[in-house]
Amino acid sequence: MRILVAEDNKINQKFIEFILKKLGYEIDMVHNGIEVLKLMETNTYDVILMDVQMPEMDGFEATSIIKSRPEHIR
Template sequence: IGIAPVQQAVIFEKYRQANVAITRKYGGTGLGLAICRALVELMDGSIELESSLGVGTKFSFDVRLAAYRESSRASFERSNALAVESVRSLHVLVAEDNMVNQKVLTKMLERLGHTVSCVENGKRASESLEAGNVDLVLMDVQMPVMDGIEATKLIRSQGRNLSTLPIV
């Protein structure tokens, strides 16, 4: 918990992580904060951190955004409703080892009228597709047993209609 001062100077750089032991335990590529910084800077903003070893770390950012207008919201809701209505109900397979991410994706997709099945690794994803009733796969990249890239290659090699199945 917390980031040492020497690490704070490099934590926003690509492929840099503060603690290798945590990376081994939870995964990650060291791109998350670099991407956050890039996005904030694209909006002419700034990002910073406050950290105390043994206590924790707080990240914050500042960006200037246009003031909210009710007419913008109404327009967005109308166009969003039309987009949702035009998509048929899909059966989505979510391959994700993080249970929180599984729950979030499931809720989001179900609210849009889709049915969702979840598996925790690429091997299970490949096995689940044998039933053949999936319209779309949302595939995590880093998973135990078989990662998303390896699973996608396996799925594509199995023939049937899987060579054109959308895998995101």
């Protein structure tokens, strides 16, 4: 399973990465919603774990944009 994680807090990033990699998942980590949308242009993910409050573009706005683009939803 390929997972995209959007989290701006470094401590949370390290914890999430430790847990998910220990469980055997392949992950990509980004810092904000803009980076989520950029990666989704070239990659496919089974799951996106999205923080709500992030700089530049928060999780609500990024999720809204993803939902408006049916080509990103499987």
